[in-house]
Amino acid sequence: MGHLRGKLLPPALAIVFSMLLCGVALVISGANPLSAFGAMLTQVGKGTTLVDIVNSTGIYYIAALAVAIGFQMNLFNIGVEGQYRVAAVVAAVVGGSIVLPTGIHTLVIIIVAALAGAAWAAIPAILKVTRGVNEVISTIMMNGLAIGLSAYLIRRDVFGELRGNNIRTPEIPESGRMFGITFGGAGTMFGFLFVAIALGVGYWIMMNRTRFGFELRASGESSTAASAGGVNAKKMVLVSMLLSGAIAGLISLPELLGRDHTFSLNFTAGIGFSGIAIALLGRNHPGGIAFGALLWAFLDKSGLALDNVGVPREIVTIMQGSIVLSVVVAYEVVRRFELASEQRRVGRELGTVGGAA
């Protein structure tokens, strides 16, 4: 159907376009684009790459969902980056310091992470609702503060401890960890991925089937029409920002509960920013985001193979950037085209287009 075409065509075009662009960049820098892309594809079957891609997809997926909730009502939560960092360190500290039975311990860590993320997001949300401070500015600043705060919290005289050359929080005991699915030499898949899938389903239900989702989408589409329709704009800003922050708080949990069990200097940063790109790519749709996250994870992990064929790995970054740029342009072009053709169709069916004969 035309409807579906309008949704699938833009990302497909964008990916083809960015592959061409990267191909040109590779040719200019003297490499063979075919062997480079070939190396990336064959990398998937090697070692733990496939499982790494799946794990990474789950993490990106959660990050993009967090961003998408804000996007639905035109809130630009750039602070996902800081929210998940704060949530990670708080969850690691709490998880490493308390003693609880298996299962409950894990659950408490998850809840603490969500609350910490929400609390960090609450500051820009309250500033926006009460003082009108633009969330883009305030969340960027909160990201800076988050780096400082997490560095402070893992100091040895606060909650941290020194292990070798690394400073880290106390390790989360067995009871607080989460199961994984092991594929022998091919790696271990994080159990938290099931939580990510559940989040995606919950997100779809919330957006499409609940009153809250309706009010969120209505606010994003037209804040004036929403307020005339009885949607409380301030409440929506506050709730969606808190929700976005709470989900952001879960981003680091697959690694924290499934692999690292501690927050250390090796913390994986930058996922919040990737989440913005993936949410754009996936048009805030849970299915689209899943696809975007998978693509992102594939580019990240199989890009490692490029070093083997003498191509700089940074070509992947160029590709990710050009995908996002071209997908935004493509969506807008297709959207305008579709609206015009819809108007033409309605006009034709009603026979009101004067003189079109």
Next chain:
Amino acid sequence: MSSSTSARTDDPPAVVLTGITKRFPGVVANSDVHLTVRRGEVHALCGENGAGKSTLMKILYGMQAPDEGTIEVNGEQVRFRTPSDAIKAGIGMVHQHFMLADNLTVQENVVLGAEALHGIGQKARRRIIELSGRTGLNVDPGVLVEQLGVADRQRVEILKVLYRGAKVIILDEPTAVLVPQEVNELFDTVRGMQEQGYTFLFISHKLDEVRAIADSVTVIRRGTTVGSADPRTVSSRQLAEMMVGSELPSPETRESTVTDKVVLDVKGVRLLTPDGARPILEDVDLVVRSGEVVGIAGVEGNGQTELVETIMGMRKAGSGTISLLGRDLTKLGTLARREAGIGYVPEDRHRHGLLLTQPLWYNRILGHQTRRPAAKGIWLDTDGAKKDTERIVADFDVRTPGIDVPAAALSGGNQQKLVVGRELSGDPVLLIASHPTRGVDVGAQALIWDEIKRARAAGLAVLLISADLDELIGLSDTIKVMLRGRLVADADPNTVTPEDLGSAMTGAGSTSAAVHETVAVEEGEN
């Protein structure tokens, strides 16, 4: 019908449009339009909203290029790519919505963008003073535009086009923003300028005005010119029937259905500007009863919009109470007020009434997201919403291929029918209708009037705000006049004329027994 005018006929006509065709997606475009404007005449272009008048004028003013057809000015064929081409050919346009910078002076507004003509100094000032005489503008060019009234602002707009050398002036619905007395003054100005050799193209759908000012009339319907008439011999009714191609609807309600059951009771409502400096509403008392239509008349910007938004809870009143069926709503939000039984047809359906890119059934939910059939508890009932949208589409004659098309794909009249249908859903006890038929076609207008009348007969209380005084007088059981944030007078719709109302709206005082002042208007206050 043929026309004979006093205009000179030996010269080539000022403007000739031949076979103009313009196609747009989904709306009535121009098709094979013919229009001849003789030099020195006032030529009226009549047609309903959406008939294609504005498109035609945009083509003549170079804002849009025609797909087919030719434009001749003074006997020479021209092609306008931009408005500046049209200005060079001596055509100027006064837009319906003023394009003035309030914080600049008259002179700065006039000179802005035309600095090359006479500079920005004394030479420009002298030229402006010379030209302002012709437009009847008696203010110093150094005065700020924000200090001028609506009629003077319009004169500044005319001054702008004169300054740029226009000989043919398009007036797009110039009287829409004026009260009857100001209309007469405008017409005096137009006649005076006509004697000095200016040509006017006067766009309007107000037929009495057209007959009062025009030397010849061309009627446009569904995008094409259907004929011309001599305004001295044709009646308003004949003209109107040419415009709509059929019998006219009338807004008049017949017998009174007013009961003594008070539905809306507004007491002493006061509202300040956001900075708290100036009151927008002052001590507004208003009662609307079951089965009653209360109309609010007023020049736009006198607090009507704010009054409606205060009743809807979109603005918080500084003091006073608002109650519905005896229940105090003052502290409740918009949603709770809607749930209590208020339906709201906003004045700007695009900004406040619809989610334009969403399908019709999704729009049905807006404002009803907590009520059946659109919702059950915290869950949306999409099936219920779709089914009820089908009902609205059928009952309110919304012309659409289906309920899954985005709202933006419908014409203005059909969008408005959808909004009215939605707001009358869920058995409201009060309907607030702000300019319910603004910018819709005659068919939709008649239907909306009928639905309001039917709901009124069934006991609905209606608060009607309209700039269309005929609509206001025809539909209302009681009319109140709003001026500078106060309800200053009551009028009896059975006896009041638009002129009486206009006089009360400008604060000129009561001119007739039909208008009864309730508050003495003190000049110089505020």
